[in-house]
Structure formats: C-alpha cells, structure tokens
Amino acid sequence: MIHYTFILVEPEEDANVGAAARALNVMGFSDLRLVRPKANHRSGKARALAHGSQHILKTAQTYKTLKAALHGIDLACASTARHRLEKHHYVSARELPQQLQAKGEMLQRVAIVFGSESSGLSGRDVACCDLLTTIPQSCTHPSLNLAQAVMVFSFILADGRTTVQIQDQRLNREAMPPQQYASLKTSALRLMGRIGLSERYQNYVMKGLARLGREDLYLLHNIRTSLDRTLDRLESARPEPQEYRSDD
Numbered sequence: 001m002i003h004y005t006f007i008l009v010e011p012e013e014d015a016n017v018g019a020a021a022r023a024l025n026v027m028g029f030s031d032l033r034l035v036r037p038k039a040n041h042r043s044g045k046a047r048a049l050a051h052g053s054q055h056i057l058k059t060a061q062t063y064k065t066l067k068a069a070l071h072g073i074d075l076a077c078a079s080t081a082r083h084r085l086e087k088h089h090y091v092s093a094r095e096l097p098q099q100l101q102a103k104g105e106m107l108q109r110v111a112i113v114f115g116s117e118s119s120g121l122s123g124r125d126v127a128c129c130d131l132l133t134t135i136p137q138s139c140t141h142p143s144l145n146l147a148q149a150v151m152v153f154s155f156i157l158a159d160g161r162t163t164v165q166i167q168d169q170r171l172n173r174e175a176m177p178p179q180q181y182a183s184l185k186t187s188a189l190r191l192m193g194r195i196g197l198s199e200r201y202q203n204y205v206m207k208g209l210a211r212l213g214r215e216d217l218y219l220l221h222n223i224r225t226s227l228d229r230t231l232d233r234l235e236s237a238r239p240e241p242q243e244y245r246s247d248d
Helices: 014-026 042-050 054-059 097-103 122-129 147-158 178-194 201-207 214-237
Strands: 002-007 032-037 060-065 075-079 090-092 108-112 131-134
Touching: 002 014, 002 147, 014 032, 014 042, 014 147, 032 054, 042 054, 060 097, 097 147, 108 147, 122 214, 178 214, 201 214
Parallel strands: 002 032, 002 108, 032 060, 075 108, 075 131, 090 131
Antiparallel strands: none
C-alpha cells in the first residue's frame, strides 16, 4: 500500500490547516508536512477546526523548502487549479489513484502538494514535483478552498482505508421475543375492537402484521400503547350519563 504524505506550502489560515488535519485523519492519513507556514498550526483556532485530529497538528513537521519536505518521497504530485504558462500535462484527481497504482511497487511514498490560499504553488515549487493534478470543476472561478481540496484528494486516495461508520439508529436492534409478539397481536386486536374497526379490516391488519420486520413491530407496539393510553384518558374524562327521572 502506498504511503501518502500531504504537504501544505505557505498555508496562511490557521483554520484551513486545522480543517485539513481533520480531513486527513477521518480518511486514514496522518503524515502532514508544512513548508514555510504563515499560519500557526498549533493555535486555538487550528486545534478547534481539527476537532479530534489535533494529533495530526502536533506531529506535523515544518520545512524551509519544498525540496527538503520531499525528502524520502518517490513521486510528488502538485495540486493546482491555475493554468500555467509552461506546457504541462494535468492529471485529473479522479484518474490519479489508477495512475499511481499502475506504477506498482516502484512507488512506496507519494506526496500531494498544495499551495497557499492566495497564490497557490509558485513555478519553483511546481518544478520540484513530478506531475500536476487538478480537481475538475464546472467553472474556473472560484477555486476550492485549501482544506476542501485536501478533503477531495484524501477521500479519492483513501480507498481501502475507510469503512462506513453510520451507527445503527433503529428503534430496537433486537428481534421481538415470541411472547411479546403474541401479546402485540392480542392487544392490537383489542384496540381495533375498541375503535370499532370491522372484522374484515382487522383480518387485513393481522395478516400485514406477520409481514413486518422487527423495527416496524416495535414501532407499531409504541403506537398501540400510545393509542390505548389516549383512549383510556378520554373514557375516564367522559361524564357519567344522567339517569332519567320524571316528576310525578
């Protein structure tokens, strides 16, 4: 598996560095390097935007030159949204993973290099890199924010490092016990009788009950309980009928 390093050259905003660290962390990366940073990557704002990824900021190394930051890197990819006067071949961010994987074991360490928020990468820094890559856009202006660009590349390159992390939010994760299911059927029939539902429709409901999954069964159980309580409250509040008396 390729080891990816993300390099920010002259980042200007503390918040962008913090948000970039967060993007890397959630996508399974940890190697962040900063070249001539104007931002303070350990400031309160940077740590606040990192939100659970402060360790990425803490271990980030700083360098005076991009050449020094690329030490030990087999291939450097300059990320840019700006057209260059020199003739370059631009690799789409979508195609980058396939191009890198096609090189096989000759690539062990790859760097993705980003420029500053205001001016991007200089021609000198681009010359230090092996290829140019860019994120396809529907318009030329505005370009993506620095942290957004880091998020896009880290997501694209994270294949195999990430899994779906959605927590099960169902009403109940366990199957309904047989006794509770039988009780639900009995109480549902009783409720339908209380509201005057015809026997024909009661049969429809009971046949449908057998097709429901566990989440729907618990939902129906909660609805049935609520309806029974409401009916009990209404019946208890109903005034007693007056006995008719005639005066002689």
